[in-house]
Amino acid sequence: MPEIITGKNLSEGIGFGSVIISEQAEINISDEKIESSQIKNEIKSxxxxxxxxHIQLRKLRDNVGEHLDEDSAAIFDAHIMMLDDPGFNKLIVEHIENLQKAEFAIKLAGEEYVSQFETLSSDYMRARALDIKDVSQRLIANIQGIELTDFQNTDEPVIVVAEELTPSASAQLDTKYVNGIITAKGGSTSHAAIIARSLNIPLVSEIDNILEKVTPGDNLIVDGFSGDVILQPTEVEMAAYSEKEKMKKERQNELKEWIGQETKTIDGxxxxLFANIKGPEDVNDFLNNDAEGVGLYRTEFLYMNRMNLPSEEEQFQAYKTVLEAAKDKPVIIRTLDIGGDKxxxxxxxxxxxxxFLGERSIRFLLKNEELFRTQLRALVRASQHGNLKVMFPMITTLDEFNRAKALLIEEKERFEAEIKEKLEEISTGIMVETPSAAIISDQLAKYADFFSIGSNDLIQYTMAADRLNSQVSDLYQPYHPSVLNLINKVIDSGQKNNKWVGICGEMACDEKSIALLIGFGIDELSVTSKKVLQTRDYVSKIKKTDMEHLAEAALQVDSGEDVVYLIEEYLNLT
Known part of the structure; x- marks a missing residue:
């Protein structure tokens, strides 16, 4: 009988093939001490x-950039930066000077860096520990003359199974034969996931002991839509999944008909409909899926996966690239949002x-003014190249917003004095993600140009339930009356002050939520690029006046469960 095991789907699609186990090359490292006379030679090695x-990684980067996308290629820029990191190099030399062989010194330094990253609460930053392991292994292999080949030659469809895939191994994936990937470890921000999505290879992760559950040569089906992995499938199951894959592709082709169309309800x-992005590497997805603007540019990714702060020039070039690509479409750039899980x-x-209740987001920026001013200067300079709107995260008081806006104005005036030219005004908005901001939204709307509701954090803070904590996941309720009343208040405050209100986060992508939000009068939805056309199609089937009645009724019920039942009843989803 076939067995079904379920993991986390990180890259969509359906793949068929026989198991191939991906294992790291065996590298033996001696901890035997060296003589002081050998130090010089070990440092040279x-x-x-x-x-x-450097040569290997630049070649790998060029190859990935040629065949995949800039997002995938940028992975190896971080590896090259790691090679040049003064702290990392100094630590290795210090271990060698303490009479360690070069290979063992690299191993020790790598482990020290890895331990720092693995203790961080952010999934994204923990995933970067694998970069350090990958670079360390490459350096050691170079000294020992070992070739880091990860996949054996194959001429038939395979499913790669691994504990976790290093970036170097991921870059070797051959779409001609690799039809799917299963790993025990890895999140949505892992490099294996980034590359798999670029190659359209289905990837399912977080399956414990997967290497013990499969044997090389086993037949598998990987369902990157549901996260299911079918071990030893029957011919009937193979046929059923083939049909499922065919239907998914047909649906994707149907959605392309919405390219170039406006996003309108039945009653006009x-x-x-905007897209969320994390940098220039997402521009192609944003354009190809016909988003009407950028609703959330997460600038924290410019600061992450590196060993130092990005310069003003580096930030300017990143913002300029996105603004020029968007042409006259609005681009909402959120200032640095770190803290919490980042x-x-x-x-x-x-x-x-x-x-999560500490010195994060705007609080951190206002206490680190020079760092904040560097970003604001880059934004002001970039504003000449497109339709820029600046958004400040985690505002809780009017004073925070006014202080942040004042700094932006100061940097704008300073730049204008330098170039002896007057720039257009820059729209400034607030990311409403705290109950405090929602409650005083009528006051904030008199000063801000727009609102964008950060639904994930707003739910989390309203319900006092960490959305990353499985122990209280039952309290993370998007449809709880308290959450809906706050969202309704923010939209109402915007409308009364002639300010538009958008929303990003999971609620912007969820069909049940979208129905309610349109009923409340939301002006803008910001979703992942890949969900733009799907959302446009869904909105076209909704009648605004009907949703207004739904929204009014939803505000009268007593629980989130009742709201869901009400929505399903209205949308005939039951």
């Missing part, structure tokens, strides 16, 4: 390895017992 790794109400290890910030 280490530096020679660095030079060789226009909804602005940490920057190189800042060595003090540990907080409750970082």
């Amino acid at each position: 280490f530096k020679d390895s660095i030079q060789k790794a 109400i226009k909804i602005n 940490e920057l290890s190189y800042l060595n910030l003090p540990k907080e017992s409750n970082p």
